[in-house]
Amino acid sequence: MTAPRPHRLRPGQILSHLVLLVLGFLFLFPFYVMVLTSLRSPAELFTPTFRWLPAQFVGLQYYIQALTEVPTLTFLKNGAIIAGGILIVQVLTAIPCAYALAKFEFRGRDTLFAVVLFSLTVPIQAPALPLYLGLNAIGALDTYFAAMAPFFLSVFAIFLFRQTFRSFPDEIIQAARIDGMSEWGILWTIVVPGSFPAIAAFAVFSVTTHWNDLYWPLIVLRSNDLMTPPLGLAYFADSESGANYGALMATSVLLSAPLLVGFLLAQRQFIRGITMTGVK
Amino acid sequence: MPSDVAVPASPRHRRLGAAIPGPLVAGLVAPAALLIVLTVIAPIAVMIAMSFTGYRLGDSSIAFVRLENYTELVHDRTFRRALWNTFLYVAMVTPGSVLLGLFLAVLIDGLEHGQKLYRLVFFLPVTATVVAMAMVWKYLLHGTIGPFNLLLQGLGLPVLDVFGNRDLVVAGLAAINIWSLAGFNMVLFAAGLTAVPEELYDAAAIDGMESRVDRFANVTLPLLGPTMMFVIVTSTITAFKVFDTVAVITRGGPRGASDVLLYTSYLEGFSYFRMGSAAAMTVVFLAIMAVFAIVQARILDRKVHY
Numbered sequence: 001m002t003a004p005r006p007h008r009l010r011p012g013q014i015l016s017h018l019v020l021l022v023l024g025f026l027f028l029f030p031f032y033v034m035v036l037t038s039l040r041s042p043a044e045l046f047t048p049t050f051r052w053l054p055a056q057f058v059g060l061q062y063y064i065q066a067l068t069e070v071p072t073l074t075f076l077k078n079g080a081i082i083a084g085g086i087l088i089v090q091v092l093t094a095i096p097c098a099y100a101l102a103k104f105e106f107r108g109r110d111t112l113f114a115v116v117l118f119s120l121t122v123p124i125q126a127p128a129l130p131l132y133l134g135l136n137a138i139g140a141l142d143t144y145f146a147a148m149a150p151f152f153l154s155v156f157a158i159f160l161f162r163q164t165f166r167s168f169p170d171e172i173i174q175a176a177r178i179d180g181m182s183e184w185g186i187l188w189t190i191v192v193p194g195s196f197p198a199i200a201a202f203a204v205f206s207v208t209t210h211w212n213d214l215y216w217p218l219i220v221l222r223s224n225d226l227m228t229p230p231l232g233l234a235y236f237a238d239s240e241s242g243a244n245y246g247a248l249m250a251t252s253v254l255l256s257a258p259l260l261v262g263f264l265l266a267q268r269q270f271i272r273g274i275t276m277t278g279v280k
Numbered sequence: 281m282p283s284d285v286a287v288p289a290s291p292r293h294r295r296l297g298a299a300i301p302g303p304l305v306a307g308l309v310a311p312a313a314l315l316i317v318l319t320v321i322a323p324i325a326v327m328i329a330m331s332f333t334g335y336r337l338g339d340s341s342i343a344f345v346r347l348e349n350y351t352e353l354v355h356d357r358t359f360r361r362a363l364w365n366t367f368l369y370v371a372m373v374t375p376g377s378v379l380l381g382l383f384l385a386v387l388i389d390g391l392e393h394g395q396k397l398y399r400l401v402f403f404l405p406v407t408a409t410v411v412a413m414a415m416v417w418k419y420l421l422h423g424t425i426g427p428f429n430l431l432l433q434g435l436g437l438p439v440l441d442v443f444g445n446r447d448l449v450v451a452g453l454a455a456i457n458i459w460s461l462a463g464f465n466m467v468l469f470a471a472g473l474t475a476v477p478e479e480l481y482d483a484a485a486i487d488g489m490e491s492r493v494d495r496f497a498n499v500t501l502p503l504l505g506p507t508m509m510f511v512i513v514t515s516t517i518t519a520f521k522v523f524d525t526v527a528v529i530t531r532g533g534p535r536g537a538s539d540v541l542l543y544t545s546y547l548e549g550f551s552y553f554r555m556g557s558a559a560a561m562t563v564v565f566l567a568i569m570a571v572f573a574i575v576q577a578r579i580l581d582r583k584v585h586y
Contacts, residue, residue, distance in 0.1 A: 016390060127319060128328060134323075212410055
């Protein structure tokens with residue numbers, strides 16, 4: 001270690017950077033390998049030494065394979081439809097309920113809120129068997145509806161929006177009411193736009209959760225053309241029995257790209273949305 | 281939970297003195313209430329009832345078997361192994377991801393430059409699709425061609441087939457979860473750290489606490505207490521729900537060495553269609569989760585005092 005330079009890089013700072021650089025390298029390494037493997041020739045996978053760059057550049061061959069021989073675009077579309085559909089219904093059902101819980105006195109309110117708090121602790125695996133039997137009974141298995149229905153209500157959204165709406169100033173609502181606005185009008189044109197940050201954070205949380213979910217789609221979806229990105233990828237990896245690593249990695253890159261790009265573009269919203277379950 | 285703003289005690293459907301018609305409240309609440317009943321309350325009631333039956337998908341009648349499913353679970357070697365593996369997994373992931381998250385948060389918090397960039401790097405795995413990254417990890421730790429083994433060979437060490445080794449497979453899966461959870465915990469700790477007043481560090485310095493380790497142990501750590509408890513419980517719940525990596529990488533293998541609770545109950549219910557027995561497994565799972573959830577709620581309820 002050298003004497004402190006005018007630029008205040010003290011030994012402690014340098015040490016911290018060194019440790020963080022090593023750990024950062026380890027954290028990014030899987031991403032690097034994913035991209036690298038999608039760009040190198042299969043023969044190189046079986047060489048006894050690790051090379052940092054492809055010895056022979058195979059171009060976008062695997063990406064073309066991933067887009068033409070694997071229904072990657074279909075998986076992406078299904079992911080968007082299912083995660084998007086879930087989000088829309090969640091927001092539409094949670095907002096009015098949260099508004100009533102936040103601003104109205106009514107009989108059964110405390111009971112309803114207690115049920116919401118209880119439901120917060122229930123993971124999807126708990127109601128999965130009866131939900132499956134119910135969907136089976138109405139002949140709805142293997143549909144977009146089956147993939148979305150268990151998540152139409154988010155008690156977490158109710159909980160979060162209730163907190164947000166409670167801090168919305170009553171004077172503004174009262175003034176709008178005196179102006180003759182309907183209660184629904186007040187909710188959708190005044191309260192909801194004023195609570196946009198909370199709704200956006202929830203949207204990130206919800207879309208990330210359902211885009212990445214494997215458990216429920218694995219149970220209810222069978223058709224290739226309905227599969228979500230994780231399910232499609234698992235299915236593809238299986239049918240290829242892991243032989244075509246290049247195409248598998250190219251597909252992995254394409255299917256995880258939307259969320260990773262979203263994160264890089266809107267880091268603060270992503271970190272806020274995803275960790276919202278943790279920070280009260 | 282605290283009650284709302286002080287409202288005149290008696291009248292119902294009231295808000296800020298304005299009378300609210302009952303149908304309006306019903307309209308606001310009904311869709312959500314109906315969905316809670318349909319997707320949470322009723323299915324859980326059915327699931328618990330089903331755990332006392334021998335129902336299999338396709339049966340024309342349902343036989344009531346009392347506690348038979350539960351007594352069978354006690355003797356079921358697969359289930360016991362799954363339970364044990366799950367606890368083993370949690371015992372690795374929770375300390376690993378909490379300590380690593382804390383270490384990263386403290387190290388980054390003390391930096392004069394580059395905080396944002398490091399946070400970005402360590403949070404990246406949190407947003408990544410688990411199934412896609414599981415494919416990468418499967419290759420990374422592959423017994424013959426994986427880069428991890430090329431490194432071991434390069435160092436003259438014996439090769440490890442992590443996912444093919446009964447003693448290593450749980451640790452391998454745990455490593456993936458630590459990697460994908462540490463950044464999440466880092467952000468929670470970072471939020472806790474910003475609440476530590478700078479003056480306390482100055483005071484500690486005046487009191488003669490020169491080293492970073494001293495200040496960390498005597499100032500930072502005690503103040504992070506509530507955050508710490510919360511992160512531990514949240515990580516435990518996350519780890520307990522391990523499913524994706526097992527389903528994609530090991531399928532419970534080799535020879536059951538990575539059977540975990542959710543994967544075993546998934547197979548029982550949705551592969552073998554033994555609904556009664558799968559329901560009993562789910563009740564056990566739910567009971568364990570409930571304990572964690574109660575602890576979590578207690579921590580949330582307790583306000584932080586400095």
